Amino acid sequence: MGNPDRKAEIRASAAEVFASKGFDGASIRDVAKAADMSLAGLYYYYRSKDEILFDIQNEAFTTLLDGHAEALAGIKDPEEKLQKVIEGHLAFFSANLASMKVMSRESEALPGELGAPVRELRRRYVRLLRGILDELGVDHPLHEIKTGVAVFLLFGMMNWMYTWYDEERDGSAADLADAVRLIFLRGLLRRP
Amino acid sequence: MGNPDRKAEIRASAAEVFASKGFDGASIRDVAKAADMSLAGLYYYYRSKDEILFDIQNEAFTTLLDGHAEALAGIKDPEEKLQKVIEGHLAFFSANLASMKVMSRESEALPGELGAPVRELRRRYVRLLRGILDELGVDHPLHEIKTGVAVFLLFGMMNWMYTWYDEERDGSAADLADAVRLIFLRGLLRRP
Amino acid sequence: MGNPDRKAEIRASAAEVFASKGFDGASIRDVAKAADMSLAGLYYYYRSKDEILFDIQNEAFTTLLDGHAEALAGIKDPEEKLQKVIEGHLAFFSANLASMKVMSRESEALPGELGAPVRELRRRYVRLLRGILDELGVDHPLHEIKTGVAVFLLFGMMNWMYTWYDEERDGSAADLADAVRLIFLRGLLRRP
Amino acid sequence: MGNPDRKAEIRASAAEVFASKGFDGASIRDVAKAADMSLAGLYYYYRSKDEILFDIQNEAFTTLLDGHAEALAGIKDPEEKLQKVIEGHLAFFSANLASMKVMSRESEALPGELGAPVRELRRRYVRLLRGILDELGVDHPLHEIKTGVAVFLLFGMMNWMYTWYDEERDGSAADLADAVRLIFLRGLLRRP
DNA sequence: AATGAATGAGTATTCATTCAT
DNA sequence: GATGAATGAATACTCATTCAT
DSSP states (O other): OOOHHHHHHHHHHHHHHHHHHHHSOOOOOHHHTTTTTHHHHHHHOOOSSSHHHHHHHHHHHHHHHHHHHHTTTTTOOHHHHHHHHHHHHHHHHHHHHHHHHHHHOOOOOSOHHOOOOHHHHHHHHHHHHHHHHHHHHGGOOOOOOHHHHHHHHHHHHHHHGTTTTHHHOOHHHHHHHHHHHHHHHHHHHOOO | OOOOHHHHHHHHHHHHHHHHHOOTTTHHHHHHHHTTTTTTHHHHOOHHHHHHHHHHHHHHHHHHHHHHHHHHTOOOHHHHHHHHHHHHHHHHHTHHHHHHHHHHHTTTTHHHHHHHHHHHHHHHHHHHHHHHHHGGGGOTTTTSSOHHHHHHHHHHHHHHGTTTHHHHHHOHHHHHHHHHHHHHHHHHHHHO | OHHHOOOOOOOOOOOOOOHHHHTTOOOHHHHHHHSSOOOHHHHHHSSSSHHHHHHHHHHHHHHHHHHHHHHHHHHOOOOHOOOHHHHHHHHHHHHHHHHHHHHHHHHTOOOOHHHHHHHHHHHHHHHHHHHHHHGGGGGOOTTTOOOHHHHHHHHHHHGGGGGOOOOHHHOOOHHHHHHHHHHHHHHOOOOO | OHHHHHHHHHHHHHHHHHHOOOTTTTHHHHHHTTTTTTTTHHHHHHHHHHHHHHHHHHHHHHHHHHHHHHHHHTTTOHHHHHHHHHHHHHHHHTTTHHHHHHHHHTTTOOOHHHHHHHHHHEEEEEEEEHHHHHHHHOOOTOSSOOOOHHHHHHHHHHHHGGGGHHHHHHHHHHHHHHHHHHHHHHHHHOOO
C-alpha cells in the first residue's frame, strides 16, 4: 500500500518530528505538516501513529543489522569485528541522528503487537555484540567484568551520543568510533 | 506552599509515573492516582505538570551535587576523585531509578523558565567531571581522545543504565561502578 | 454574621474585581486576593459568590433609593424632582464607578432566590422615575413618545456612562447631570 | 478554513448563547450544542472561544459601518444624516438583538491581538457619529454640551436598548429611532 | 492518492466550595 | 475569625482517528 518513496519521505519527516518533540509530545498533525501533506493523507500510508514509529524503528534496526552482516562477512578476528560494528553503528548514528534519537528514547513506546518485532530486533542486535565480546573472552581471564554488563556499557557509550554529539565540535563519527573502541577494548582487556 | 513531606511523596510518585509512561505520555490524572489524591489536590502543591518535573530534576541534581561535594572533600588524587563520583552517581542511580530515568530521558522537556536552572545544574555536573578528567590529563600525553568527548562517553556508560540495569542479574551498583571505572580509566589512560 | 465594616471592605474590593473582569470572569480567589484575605476566610462573610454580587447590587440600589427619598422630600415641581434624581444618580455613579458598572452589566447574573429582591429594587427604581415623568405629562400633550420608552432612554444616557466616562476629560458628574437633564427635558417637552 | 455558510450559522448560534449567558458565563459546549455539532467540530471553524466573539463583533461592526456608508451616500444635511444613522443602528439592533447585546456588553472581553481591530472599528463608529454632530455645531452656539459627551449620551440611549427593548410593548425600531432622534436633536439644538 | 469535515475521548488546568483546626 | 488542605465538577482546547468524496 502506497508508493514506498513517499513512505520513506514521511518516515524521515516523522523521525525529525519525534526526535524534536518526543513520540508522545508530537501530534500526527505535526507529522503531516512536516511531511507537507494533509492529516487524512497520512492515513493512506500509515494506519496509526504507532505504525509510523514502528516503521522508523524497524527500518533503522534492519538497516543496521544488514550493514553489519555485510561488513562482518569473511572477518575472523573478534577485535576487527568489534571495530566494524562500532564504526557501522556510529556512522549510521551520525548519518541518521533523528532516527537514532527516536530509537534510543522511544524504545518502550510501542505496545505488544507492534512492539514485539522491534524488541526481537533489539535482542538480535544485543546478541550480535554479545557474541563478539564472548569471542574476545580469552583475553579476559579473570572475568573482572561480566560480559552482559560490558555489552550495555558499550551501548551506553554509543547510544548516549544523541544527547550531546555535535559533529563540528566533537569530530567525525569515525573519530568517535576510534575513541569508543580504544576505551572499551583497552579498558576491558587490560593490555597496554 | 504545602507540607514538604507531602510534596516529597508526590514527587516520588510522579517520578515513578513519568519513568514508566514518559513525561508526555503520563497524565496529571495518572500522577494524582499514584499519589492517592484528587486531581485538584495535586494543584495545591504544584502549579503545573512542568513544575513537578522541575522539582524531580532539581532535587535529583542538587542531591547528587551535594553528595559529590561531601564525598570529594579533602581528596587530592584525581583517580580517587573519579572513583568517588562514579560510585556516588551509580549508587544514587540504583537507589533512585525512577528519578534517574526521568533525568536521563526528559532532559529537554522543560521550557525556558523552568528549564534554565536545570540546564545550569546539568552544566555544573558536566564541569565537575570534566575538571577531574583534566586533572588526570598528565597521564594522557598523546591526547588520543578529547576530554570533552571522554566526559560524555563516561556519562553514556552510566546514564544508559536506566535502559537495562537489573540489580539481581547485573550485580550491585558498587560492582557496576567498579566496572565503569576500570574500563574508563584503563581505557583512557593506557596503562596496564 | 461578621463585622459589617470588614464586610463593606470586601464588598468594595469585590466590586472592583467584578467591574474589571466581569462577574463570571472573576474568581473568588481574585476577590480574596483583592480583599487581602484567604479564600476560606471570605466564606466567613459570604456564603457564596452570588451572595457577594447580591450584596453589591442590593447595597447600591438601597443607597440610591434612600438618597433619592431624602433629596425629593418636600419637593413638588416634577422638573425639579427629575433634576434631583439625575444629579443623585450620576453623583453616585461617578463616586462608585465599580459598583455601578457591576449593577449595569450584571443585572441578569443572579438566579431566582437572590435575583428576585434585586429585580424588585430595580423595578421600584424604574417606577420612581416613571412617576416623575408622568407628572411631567401635562407638558407633553401629543404623546409623541411613550413614557415607558422615555424612561429607558433616560436610563440609557445615564447607565451607559460606565463604558466611557472619564472625569478629567468629560467633566464633573454635576456637569454631566446638567447635560442629561437639558437634553432629556428639552427634547421631551419641546419647549425652547 | 471552513464553509462560510456553516461559519455564519455557528456565529449566529454563538451570539444567542453569549447574549443569554454572557461571554464568560457561556461554555464552548453550550455553543456547540446550540450549533448542533460536536465540541471538537467547532474547533474546525474557530480556533478559540475568543475568535468566535471576535467574528461576531467584527461582522456586526462591519455590517453596520457598510450600511451607514451606503445610507449616507449623497446626503448633505447633517440632521438627515443623523436620522439615517440612528435608524440604521436601531434597525440593525432590533434585527440582531443577540449580536448587539454581545457587542454592547462584551466590548472589553477580547485581549490585545483580537481586541485591537474591534476597538479600531468601534473608534471609527464613534468618529462617524462625532463627525455628524460637529456638522450640526452651527446650531449649537453656546456649547452648553461638549460634543464628546453628546456622542456618548446618544450611544447610551441606543445601546442600552438591549436591557429593556420588547418590540410588542415598545413599538417598532423605526418608532424608537424617531423618539431617539426627537429627544436628542431637540434637546441638543434647543429649537422648538 | 488525497483531503475537508467531523468526532469521542482525553488533555492540563481552574472553579466554587467545604471542613477540620 | 480565619486558614491550609482538599475535592468534584467544569473549563478551553487537542488528540488520534474516520469517512464521504
